[in-house]
Amino acid sequence: MSAVVVFFLVCLAGPAVAQEVLPSWNDGTAKSDIVAYVKKVTMEGGDGYVAPDERIAVFDNDGTLWTEQPFYFQLGFMLDRVKVLAPQHPEWKEKEPFKSVLAGDLGAIAKSGEKGIVELGMATHTGMTTDEFAKIVFDWFATAEHPRFKRPFNDITYLPMRELLDYLRANGFKTYIVSGGGVEFMRPITEKAYGIPPEQVIGSTITTQYEIVADVPVLRRQPKIDFIDDGPGKPVGINKFIGRRPIFVAGNSDGDYEMLRWVTGGGRPSFAMIVHHTDAKREYAYDRKSEFGRLDKALDEAAQRNWLVVDMKNDWKKVYAFEK
């Protein structure tokens, strides 16, 4: 064997290559824990080996794969849709919570509570066919911008997490989104944003109804919630849609708590991580008291349950791809 070949093989086998994975992660415990786990479950013949079919990884979306501040992007979509649809609904000028949306009064919208938000959701997310809704969502993402960063929402995804998705897939994992967000709000863009196809996106659903319109079958979105994929709904959704227990989970809030428990409670080598928002400068800093993505109970129990807490500020070289 020539010296060049030997050198090359040593490079392949040695630690030099490990430093090429997850390039936007700083060297440290977070990165090395992830890499060690992936090595363990992929090493054939090893104690912790998991067959490729069973390598299921689930990721929360809002606050885990992309930003959820100053509000969930789906809420931004909802508010924009109210404005677009307002000319067809003159009654909204006098009717809450629509009146507050049209006046741009975020405080009053928040005060309308869950009831108000559901009302806005139904008015903006239902009545059309599934194909029509997919186009509305797709078109919105093509022009909408994040209020702080003034960039398309696809740019507001976390580069280190996209690298993690790629890294897991390169190691035989099947990557899923398991989000409280509406499944049909996410599906038009997850392939491009994360390399995750529609059939690997689990989320909250509204009821749809099969209809024939001019001899063409359509599914019409009904003003009725079918399933809330949040909190204890996440393990339920995982079981319903995937039908087997994942071994890798990433979340960022108490809405992921039950999913974190479910994935790590299966008696197999599993890995759980929590993205902790600690970087007010590059992104946002929040946890126990945030209106969106509150992280309290899961943070308290992380150490005892051996869940990795990723410190965004210190563990990530870059948050977004567009950073210099």
Added chain:
Amino acid sequence: MSAVVVFFLVCLAGPAVAQEVLPSWNDGTAKSDIVAYVKKVTMEGGDGYVAPDERIAVFDNDGTLWTEQPFYFQLGFMLDRVKVLAPQHPEWKEKEPFKSVLAGDLGAIAKSGEKGIVELGMATHTGMTTDEFAKIVFDWFATAEHPRFKRPFNDITYLPMRELLDYLRANGFKTYIVSGGGVEFMRPITEKAYGIPPEQVIGSTITTQYEIVADVPVLRRQPKIDFIDDGPGKPVGINKFIGRRPIFVAGNSDGDYEMLRWVTGGGRPSFAMIVHHTDAKREYAYDRKSEFGRLDKALDEAAQRNWLVVDMKNDWKKVYAFEK
């Protein structure tokens, strides 16, 4: 190029190879239509080319991939479970429809109607955790036998359809089951029976609830129907679980009618087939008047909608792998 290589390449390109696919299908329109369609959608640069990601194929299960006579296998499971559980329920001796099940009176069970069947289903399919139920199902399949063929139910799958699943997958299709049957009744065995993993099985679901038992998270099956994946529920289920429209569909009854319409109504090159049960000798012969798998409306409209009707007796060389 040597003569041997040329000969080999000609064989690869020519019709000799086409005769190797779907070996249990007789040569004829059914087989050649399927092969022509698969060639069309996989030929890069061709008019009908469909990218691999979009090659989704959906299959009904009962009567399409395996036998559904003299009754759905899940009903057989249900009746067996009533007998197993009876000692814990002395009241069943006097209570319908349990009394009729214990007496082996199939006619009386049928007379109890949907209400009776749902009652039997809830008594036998709920209360336990999802893990416990998967084990019960798995164990039942390990010992249960088809009443006529006296073989495990995994043997009562259609060999030509298993070949079709393999053939589609070899051509980049992702194959799904979309069945009216219970999803958690199918998932423990679909990988072995059809090469279809749990996450590609869509079916009817009951509600599950997240619970902590002795500090371990479980999902408990509740006596409440969540979703009926039959008739107009099939396109709804496809949209909910897959999130894009399949291009290939196989069914066998009017319960598949809306799914056949949905798949073939998307404006893309699509293929639909109906398995017509015409072989009383090797399997069963039934259609418009059958209690299980009634095929009436879909059969009437098949020609006009260009849906292939597979004549089991004449199109299939073998029905089951165990045939001589």
